[in-house]
Amino acid sequence: MRSSNFLLSTLKETPADAEIVSHQLMLRAGMISKLAAGIYTWMPLGLRVLRKVEKIVREEMDAAGAQEVLMPATQPAELWEESGRWGKFGPLLLSFTDRHDRSFCFGPTHEEVITDMVRRNVRSYRQLPASFYQIQTKFRDETRPRFGVMRAREFLMKDAYSFHLDDESLAATYERMRQAYCAIFDRTGLTYRMVEADSGAIGGAASHEFHVLADSGEDAIAYSDASDYAANVEKATTQLVTAEPAVATEAMQRVATPGQHSVEEVAKFLKLPLQQVLKTLLVKGTDTPVVAILLRADHELNEVKVEKLEQVASPFEFANDAEIKAAAGCGAGSIGPLGLDVPIVADHAALAMANFACGANSDGEHLSGVNWSRDLPLVNGQDVRNVVAGDPSPDGEGILSIVRGIEVGHIFQLGDTYSRAMNATCLDENGKDRVLTMGCYGIGVSRVVAAAIEQHWDDRGILWPQALAPFDVAIVPINLQRSEQVREVAEKLYAELTAAGLDVLFDDRKERPGVMFADMDLIGIPQRLVIGERGLAEGNVEYKLRSADQSEDIALAEAVAKVTEQLSK
Numbered sequence: 001m002r003s004s005n006f007l008l009s010t011l012k013e014t015p016a017d018a019e020i021v022s023h024q025l026m027l028r029a030g031m032i033s034k035l036a037a038g039i040y041t042w043m044p045l046g047l048r049v050l051r052k053v054e055k056i057v058r059e060e061m062d063a064a065g066a067q068e069v070l071m072p073a074t075q076p077a078e079l080w081e082e083s084g085r086w087g088k089f090g091p092l093l094l095s096f097t098d099r100h101d102r103s104f105c106f107g108p109t110h111e112e113v114i115t116d117m118v119r120r121n122v123r124s125y126r127q128l129p130a131s132f133y134q135i136q137t138k139f140r141d142e143t144r145p146r147f148g149v150m151r152a153r154e155f156l157m158k159d160a161y162s163f164h165l166d167d168e169s170l171a172a173t174y175e176r177m178r179q180a181y182c183a184i185f186d187r188t189g190l191t192y193r194m195v196e197a198d199s200g201a202i203g204g205a206a207s208h209e210f211h212v213l214a215d216s217g218e219d220a221i222a223y224s225d226a227s228d229y230a231a232n233v234e235k236a237t238t239q240l241v242t243a244e245p246a247v248a249t250e251a252m253q254r255v256a257t258p259g260q261h262s263v264e265e266v267a268k269f270l271k272l273p274l275q276q277v278l279k280t281l282l283v284k285g286t287d288t289p290v291v292a293i294l295l296r297a298d299h300e301l302n303e304v305k306v307e308k309l310e311q312v313a314s315p316f317e318f319a320n321d322a323e324i325k326a327a328a329g330c331g332a333g334s335i336g337p338l339g340l341d342v343p344i345v346a347d348h349a350a351l352a353m354a355n356f357a358c359g360a361n362s363d364g365e366h367l368s369g370v371n372w373s374r375d376l377p378l379v380n381g382q383d384v385r386n387v388v389a390g391d392p393s394p395d396g397e398g399i400l401s402i403v404r405g406i407e408v409g410h411i412f413q414l415g416d417t418y419s420r421a422m423n424a425t426c427l428d429e430n431g432k433d434r435v436l437t438m439g440c441y442g443i444g445v446s447r448v449v450a451a452a453i454e455q456h457w458d459d460r461g462i463l464w465p466q467a468l469a470p471f472d473v474a475i476v477p478i479n480l481q482r483s484e485q486v487r488e489v490a491e492k493l494y495a496e497l498t499a500a501g502l503d504v505l506f507d508d509r510k511e512r513p514g515v516m517f518a519d520m521d522l523i524g525i526p527q528r529l530v531i532g533e534r535g536l537a538e539g540n541v542e543y544k545l546r547s548a549d550q551s552e553d554i555a556l557a558e559a560v561a562k563v564t565e566q567l568s569k
């Protein structure tokens, strides 16, 4: 590709509304162009990278035996009514009506459509198991589209679905897909982790997420330093036993804490470490107006876990000020479990506390030196908090660390939720109709591009991993317009590298060398050859890896070999 015939639309300044580095660099490199909130055009440079991700995904899906299909983006409401999701999916679903006043949605996912295709076309167990995939545009009307294509409204997904007569077959395909996902993310050159996405299911989990590790990631991932255990913090389980509380050595006292509301304020005021303060949170209950959740003050409530408790209302909601006042007789800052007449749920770690401080259910007052059994009745321990770094791994091996991740893939054993609702059945060996069981497997193809940049950049721009680079090598001629010799050599190199099957960007623009260098660095081409008269006089060209600090002079005759050799590394 000659840059004179390629839209290089680079920016020097960082766009003000781009918060994270991948969004900034995708705009600065001219990879994407914003059309509306969360809706982007992929420009020629960006599309080349997107296509590279697609190619890897397609090859590994084909290798895993999945068959490619292409489903419509427009989906009739009736299908979603059949599955029961039309009313449930909520504002994420973009719906509209056609001229006949029939309702449709722009597909946020395709379980309904694929299940319909299969029930119409797959009749016998002999055609099973079967997996289908597509690489297709989705629309989700996200509450907060942000970070460019990272959390977009319109985005490119690879979605695959598998169909089986029984759960054993589903488990086998799930495992094959898991391997395909590992192969895909290995090939992209990104650092990633596969994590359990289902609570409590250590080993044989029915759902895994794939996360690219990056500080800007929206998810927190807990992993063990001694085993393979890794899970989304949303779902990671804490130690499931309550340690024996320390011995009660202090007498319980009522202390004045005027104006101290947050647990941090109270701890500071009472000169106690946060670990010595009990936090009481009131949330809406199922059968009672509120339920109290007790946590060590340095721990965070996990809403996903709490919502699963029978006593707690779903969807999860904190009690409001009026409800707090009615239940505890005070403001949110002074609630405590003593004398509180509501169901009480205590985290395991809260039950291990001794001589602690907590609210006294009276504004401006707390209790200190409180102890379980002696001052308030023991309750059963629950897992209702987020794990923190330093917690023991729930599989009993090692200690947990926490890193941030970007969810780029998700595989899931769906079971028969959709097939049953939509009556997708097949004849088994005995000629009997059986409801199919399903798996689904997604990859955020466009999100992978942004995630790759989050992991690979420096102050000059993007540092593409080889497999995703829009071009393998850049040829930058000095004084192309004036030097016949430079032109000849550059053209020859361009022809030879292209003939060798490489993606070459020949920067034949009438620009100053500094501008060309800055652009090639910004767009992140892994290798660069600079052709100038001075070097050529000695039979040399200048070679530089984007990731290296220094360039080196190499013999012109060796340039093609040098570049291709690097590619095969």
Ligand code: ATP
Pocket: 109, 140, 142, 149, 150, 151, 152, 153, 155, 157, 407, 408, 409, 410, 442, 443, 444, 445, 446, 447
């Ligand atoms: P998230 O938790 O990030 O909202 P999700 O769990 O809703 O994602 P899935 O339904 O599992 O997403 O979709 C499969 C994949 O599609 C995700 O793993 C993610 O990589 C990608 N994806 C989901 N939502 C978006 C989005 N708004 N923009 C870009 N990619 C997305």
Ligand code: MG
Pocket: 407, 409, 410
């Ligand atoms: Mg997901």
